[in-house]
Amino acid sequence: xxxxxxxxxxxxxxxxxxxxxxxxxxxxxxxxxxxxxxxxxxxxxxxxxxxxxxxxxxxxxxxxxxxxxxxxxxxxxxxxxxxxxxxxxxxxxxxxxxxxxxxxxxxxxxxxxxxxxxxxxxxxxxxxxxxxxxxxxxxxxxxxxxxxxxxxxxxxxxxxxxxxxxxxxxxx
Amino acid sequence: xxxxxxxxxxxxxxxxxxxxxxxxxxxxxxxxxxxxxxxxxxxxxxxxxxxxxxxxxxxxxxxxxxxxxxxxxxxxxxxxxxxxxxxxxxxxxxxxxxxxxxxxxxxxxxxxxxxxxxxxxxxxxxxxxxxxxxxxxxxxxxxxxxxxxxxxxxxxxxxxxxxxxxxxxxxxxxxxxxxxxxxxxxxxxxxxxxxxxxxxxxxxxxxxxxxxxxxxxxxxxxxxxxxxxxxxx
Amino acid sequence: xxxxxxxxxxxxxxxxxxxxxxxxxxxxxxxxxxxxxxxxxxxxxxxxxxxxxxxxxxxxxxxxxxxxxxxxxxxxxxxxxxxxxxxxxxxxxxxxxxxxxxxxxxxxxxxxxxxxxxxxxxxxxxxxxxxxxxxxxxxxxxxxxxxxxxxxxxxxxxxxxxxxxxxxxxxxxxxxxxxxxxxxxxxxxxxxxxxxxxxxxxxxxxxxxxxxxxxxxxxxxxxxxxxxxxxxxxxxxxxxxxxxxxxxxxxxxxxxxxxxxxxxxxxxxxxxxxxxxxxxxxxxxxxxxxxxxxxxxxxxxxxxxxxxxxxxxxxxxxxxxxxxxxxxxxxxxxxxxxxxxxxxxxxxxxxxxxxxxxxxxxxxxxxxxxxxxxxxxxxxxxxxxxxxxxxxxxxxxxxxxxxxxxxxxxxxxxxxxxxxxxxxxxxxxxxxxxxxxxxxxxxxxxxxxxxxxxxxxxxxxxxxxxxxxxxxxxxxxxxxxxxxxxxxxxxxxxxxxxxxxxxxxxxxxxxxxxxxxxxxxxxxxxxxx
Numbered sequence: 001x002x003x004x005x006x007x008x009x010x011x012x013x014x015x016x017x018x019x020x021x022x023x024x025x026x027x028x029x030x031x032x033x034x035x036x037x038x039x040x041x042x043x044x045x046x047x048x049x050x051x052x053x054x055x056x057x058x059x060x061x062x063x064x065x066x067x068x069x070x071x072x073x074x075x076x077x078x079x080x081x082x083x084x085x086x087x088x089x090x091x092x093x094x095x096x097x098x099x100x101x102x103x104x105x106x107x108x109x110x111x112x113x114x115x116x117x118x119x120x121x122x123x124x125x126x127x128x129x130x131x132x133x134x135x136x137x138x139x140x141x142x143x144x145x146x147x148x149x150x151x152x153x154x155x156x157x158x159x160x161x162x163x164x165x166x167x168x169x170x171x172x
Numbered sequence: 173x174x175x176x177x178x179x180x181x182x183x184x185x186x187x188x189x190x191x192x193x194x195x196x197x198x199x200x201x202x203x204x205x206x207x208x209x210x211x212x213x214x215x216x217x218x219x220x221x222x223x224x225x226x227x228x229x230x231x232x233x234x235x236x237x238x239x240x241x242x243x244x245x246x247x248x249x250x251x252x253x254x255x256x257x258x259x260x261x262x263x264x265x266x267x268x269x270x271x272x273x274x275x276x277x278x279x280x281x282x283x284x285x286x287x288x289x290x291x292x293x294x295x296x297x298x299x300x301x302x303x304x305x306x307x308x309x310x311x312x313x314x315x316x317x318x319x320x321x322x323x324x325x326x327x328x329x330x331x332x333x334x335x336x337x338x339x340x341x342x343x344x345x346x347x348x349x350x351x352x353x354x355x356x357x358x359x360x361x362x363x364x365x366x367x368x369x370x371x372x373x374x375x376x377x378x379x380x381x382x383x384x385x386x387x388x389x390x391x392x393x394x395x396x397x398x399x400x401x402x403x404x405x
Numbered sequence: 406x407x408x409x410x411x412x413x414x415x416x417x418x419x420x421x422x423x424x425x426x427x428x429x430x431x432x433x434x435x436x437x438x439x440x441x442x443x444x445x446x447x448x449x450x451x452x453x454x455x456x457x458x459x460x461x462x463x464x465x466x467x468x469x470x471x472x473x474x475x476x477x478x479x480x481x482x483x484x485x486x487x488x489x490x491x492x493x494x495x496x497x498x499x500x501x502x503x504x505x506x507x508x509x510x511x512x513x514x515x516x517x518x519x520x521x522x523x524x525x526x527x528x529x530x531x532x533x534x535x536x537x538x539x540x541x542x543x544x545x546x547x548x549x550x551x552x553x554x555x556x557x558x559x560x561x562x563x564x565x566x567x568x569x570x571x572x573x574x575x576x577x578x579x580x581x582x583x584x585x586x587x588x589x590x591x592x593x594x595x596x597x598x599x600x601x602x603x604x605x606x607x608x609x610x611x612x613x614x615x616x617x618x619x620x621x622x623x624x625x626x627x628x629x630x631x632x633x634x635x636x637x638x639x640x641x642x643x644x645x646x647x648x649x650x651x652x653x654x655x656x657x658x659x660x661x662x663x664x665x666x667x668x669x670x671x672x673x674x675x676x677x678x679x680x681x682x683x684x685x686x687x688x689x690x691x692x693x694x695x696x697x698x699x700x701x702x703x704x705x706x707x708x709x710x711x712x713x714x715x716x717x718x719x720x721x722x723x724x725x726x727x728x729x730x731x732x733x734x735x736x737x738x739x740x741x742x743x744x745x746x747x748x749x750x751x752x753x754x755x756x757x758x759x760x761x762x763x764x765x766x767x768x769x770x771x772x773x774x775x776x777x778x779x780x781x782x783x784x785x786x787x788x789x790x791x792x793x794x795x796x797x798x799x800x801x802x803x804x805x806x807x808x809x810x811x812x813x814x815x816x817x818x819x820x821x822x823x824x825x826x827x828x829x830x831x832x833x834x835x836x837x838x839x840x841x842x843x844x845x846x847x848x849x850x851x852x853x854x855x856x857x858x859x860x861x862x863x864x865x866x867x868x869x870x871x872x873x874x875x876x877x878x879x880x881x882x883x884x885x886x887x888x889x890x891x892x893x894x895x896x897x898x899x900x901x902x903x904x905x906x907x908x909x910x911x912x913x914x915x916x917x918x919x920x921x922x923x924x925x926x927x928x929x930x931x932x933x934x
Contacts, residue, residue, distance in 0.1 A: 038440015
């Protein structure tokens with residue numbers, strides 16, 4: 001029997017301690033042990049990006065990272081984007097630009113985009129494409145996700161301008 | 173798709189890591205970024221008894237310039253190399269190849285040395301190492317040794333590394349002056365494993381005559397392949 | 406109080422539509438954007454176990470020995486099921502064509518790679534997968550067939566020996582005087598077409614949490630079901646349970662595309678729950694399972710098609726011969742997709758006579774399923790390709806040849822030869838609009854110029870009728886005793902004035918809930934919130 005390991009990590013600003021088998025993947029820790037089910041499992045071999053989370057601000061695949069590797073890590077998941085329930089500007093942009101259909105891939109996209117816009121507040125088209133290339137969406141095609149990233153950049157730079165630029169009617 | 177059980181060790185020095193590997197000879201496997209190893213574990217295609225994680229060893233995550241060469245430590249992420257500005261002038265072929273290595277989200281975690289030691293025949297970095305005559309510093313129970321890129325890759329997913337050895341550092345010499353280069357690959361989708369690819373350099377002498385020309389193909393054999401130097405017409 | 410269900414917006418009791426047709430923000434988005442939507446893998450029930458399935462590595466083999474005793478000894482394993490349990494507790498799954506199926510776990514032999522042969526329920530998926538490695542199976546491999554034409558030959562290996570053939574269904578439909586149309590034709594265009602097998606690949610695979618209440622014999626399944634009523638009735642049949650003791654609850658889907666399936670997995674998880682004393686059992690299909698043995702593969706087809714045209718370029722007859730390679734069984738309802746084209750067999754064209762020679766053949770491949778709209782695209786491709794070839798042969802512009810053959814707008818309602826009635830349409834206007842939007846003459850000029858310069862430049866005109874999802878008789882055509890899928894909508898108004906809608910489908914990504922809210926808001930004259 002292989003001994004379990006004690007680890008501690010910070011997720012969305014909350015510190016957690018856990019005792020895990022070495023083989024437990026980070027995504028299974030987040031979802032099954034910590035109850036943070038917004039991070040999704042799509043391919044379990046690092047290809048689809050549904051499980052993308054941020055570690056110290058950098059987007060990584062949590063399905064091909066062991067929980068023990070994340071000992072001491074500072075992690076952000078989709079639950080950390082809108083802690084008060086108010087959508088983050090990137091989330092608002094995805095909704096306004098129809099950057100999602102089924103929404104299963106969306107948490108991964110949001111975190112990849114969060115890293116991109118932190119590094120490049122005004123990203124080039126090529127930088128956006130390079131980032132989005134790491135996440136697979138099977139519903140929308142990527143044009144509206146691309147538009148959502150541009151919209152999110154505008155919103156983050158100037159929240160008022162971002163809202164104006166979308167041109168989508170509000171209900172009610 | 174869950175890994176079979178394995179034990180895990182996170183040594184804090186290279187010596188300790190080598191000792192762990194030697195004590196579990198044949199059963200142990202080095203873990204760096206894990207971007208190649210973890211999919212194999214999840215699919216239960218790799219079945220190590222012990223993973224020796226290098227990430228807790230201080231001082232292995234460097235990318236630096238030394239005497240004109242780009243020198244990369246065992247735990248330096250591919251993204252760190254991407255952001256190491258001097259690489260674009262010292263070894264532009266190396267810098268340019270990185271955008272083909274999976275996706276930014278993988279490169280944030282994946283290491284340069286890990287990709288080289290994994291030796292996937294469709295991977296980009298082994299081909300670039302072969303093209304640029306990189307040198308590998310390997311540490312093991314008997315100390316340290318240097319291996320030239322042309323001697324490093326043996327066959328599919330296999331290098332000259334013994335099971336208790338670690339690729340501690342790779343050194344990419346600066347591309348010579350008057351060297352042109354190109355890197356391209358064919359993949360189903362940008363960032364996927366290449367179905368085939370090519371890494372190439374041409375160096376001219378002061379008179380404009382070709383002094384050296386290299387073509388390395390990858391994804392087409394058990395290792396990156398350097399066909400005999402193109403002969404002069 | 407009986408309420409007349411309106412057929413169009415004009416019949417709504419409130420005039421002045423305000424939400425239908427408007428661009429609105431989707432009401433389902435906040436949940437999806439924040440990761441709070443309850444996809445099936447998020448569901449955790451008390452005492453829940455995790456299932457992993459052992460699958461056949463062979464396309465065709467007899468199971469000589471299956472020993473799961475070591476798996477049961479592994480700490481953390483609570484139940485193992487095999488074909489023996491399936492024989493004891495379940496009937497073979499209902500198939501189309503009827504009678505071409507087997508139990509959810511192989512009983513005597515396996516017929517495709519990935520067919521389930523045993524399954525484990527354990528405290529985690531990790532332990533369940535460990536246990537699979539301890540199950541011993543001894544196979545005697547049998548000759549496998551991958552080609553439907555080989556499968557039809559006398560002496561071919563048989564999927565179901567008792568049937569004496571691999572031909573699951575052979576029906577020829579003839580509507581009108583087809584032979585006469587071809588005999589009298591000025592021009593006949595014939596071609597063979599091969600549409601290769603393809604597959605859906607939603608980012609979320611199928612998943613289910615099954616709980617068999619062993620006290621009162623009730624089965625409750627939460628899952629990513631694409632048509633939960635259909636699934637519930639089917640499982641009632643499989644387990645010989647009263648249909649009012651089977652409850653299916655569908656969760657949002659991370660994409661479907663017809664590829665969710667899950668019949669076998671649901672039955673296997675249900676049996677494991679029963680065997681584990683009623684503890685809930687979760688099975689999440691992983692990506693390898695999905696790609697090798699999931700439900701989204703479809704349309705493995707071999708066509709021969711012909712059209713007959715008169716001297717004016719009017720299509721007078723359309724004959725299609727289809728050999729459909731259904732795979733190993735009829736369990737995934739790919740056969741429905743051979744029948745579905747009857748809903749719009751002759752497309753938008755006024756073709757008086759048609760025939761459909763349909764042969765559905767079994768091979769040792771994954772059973773094909775209900776991929777995307779369930780069948781018309783390959784049929785449309787055959788018809789449209791033939792129209793294009795005729796246009797080339799006659800030297801007529803392909804847009805013009807289509808225009809000549811469209812059902813004229815004053816002919817609606819129009820009944821096509823295969824029996825379906827089209828209610829309305831103005832196809833010429835639609836074509837003219839599309840050609841104007843695409844600047845068709847300029848495209849043709851650019852094409853001529855490019856081709857003169859030795860470049861490839863394609864321009865295509867295609868017109869098809871999309872018949873929607875479940876039509877009137879596609880199931881019956883391939884042998885089902887029932888028609889379509891029994892789904893219903895219930896709208897209720899509570900004491901506080903809030904409107905609640907109960908639907909027979911769940912979120913699949915197309916904003917269905919938003920659409921429902923828009924429709925109801927306009928019907929009741931209210932505002933969706």
